[in-house]
Amino acid sequence: MSCLKEQNQRSLDNGSETSAVYSSENYVRHLRTLDVNIDSGDHTDFSVPGVMPHGSGGEWSGYSREAGSSRMDHHCTNYRFYPPPHDAEPSLPQYQFATHGDFVLPQSSPFHLMNPSLANNSHLSSLGGQWSSEGPVHSNMLSGEIYDAVASICPDSKDDHGPESYRKQETMAELMPQNQMDSSQSANGPLTVYLQHLDHQLGENATLLSPTCPLLACLPLGPTTASFPPTIWSSLVLLALDTATTTCLHPTFHSLNGSLWDSKSKKPCNCTKSQCLKLYCDCFANGDVCSNCNCINCCNNNEHESERYKAIKICLDRNPEAFRPKIGNGKLGEIKGRHNKGCNCKRSGCLKNYCECYEAKIMCSSTCKCVGCRNYEDSPERKTMVWDSPDTTFYKKAKCDKDKCPLSCITLDVVEATCGCLLAQAEEAEKEGYMLCQAEKMILDEFGQCLTQIVRSIFKSTSS
DNA sequence: GAGTTTGAAACT
């Protein structure tokens, strides 16, 4: 525990990019090496050491200690992560050290947490390292991994976690005594209320984890897994979500409770046919709701939450990285980045704003598949570009924007490290058998300490 | 401002 905390602390201190991760994607990658088909159609379920399937209609296939094999049951779409049994020797090459670039957690997007497919793919991680038999190490997590990590803390992987127990599992609201629920809501603040409101809005049409309360249902709650108080789980997840959504993971993101960014500065869209619910719409693609736009039949607003979330889910199902910023960050301190996907320009020479690289004021890279590109380092045309000099508007603007937003130092690493600290605190509280209120206080205290350090860093960076 | 061009996203 202390090691974990130290590690996260280091990450907070220096924003290290590499840290220990036991993630679902690593697990899935490993499964691929075992020729286990985990991407067969709409229904994906698998059963492997340490993984607890859950969902409706699925037969619990469990972990075969004898064979150590994986079996597919194509009935449900969800799975859960649990630490592998202590007596299960890691027969697999294990993997812990993962690096990744930036990712995006769309504004008010519970789907990242709810949709395990996000954890199945995307974000390449390097392999290597050792299996952590004592459970997962939570650090440097992606949003999907936060879900997995939260689920994986639960040390209880007994056989009584079959589908039946999950089917019978009540939602948090049903599970908790009313007084606890109330205090939980007030403690978790508007985000909880908002998400519950969303759950309610989605109702039976929701294609998420639970027909009743999708977000809350993704938590490992239930009569037989109650070793951890429900409010802790919810606090952790919601806190992680809240933390992520209120930081600068994406420059255009707005927090649920208000905008860190001036939405008025957002460029208005002019969509006519997409209802602003497809990635054609820049607002939607950037995780923004439309405001002051010129769009027609817009559904990308708070009045159409349900449609909006369904659209988000469709996009994420199609491409888990759909809302990832197209321009990845460069190295620390650099202004320029790199187009994650690369452009495919054919006629513009990548010297017009049709080109996403050019539009982002960056050079094309090996990732691009453009034809006749003139947007490269030594291109004569590029050398005359207005944004090529540090004295140009672009550079001035970039610096200005950075100065304007001291929160830009809240990087993904910092968010992840914070989440890691909170999870570590939760683990410790559980281990020590603290009462619910004590555990909550510990986590909140930890969060306060994290925030203090972040604020210190901000003051440090802005004063220098 | 209307029409054209362009390339990303969506679809088949």
Added chain:
DNA sequence: CAGTTTCAAACTC
């Protein structure tokens, strides 16, 4: 996965 269609922004006149 490649080809085609749809879409909205960028561009031109």
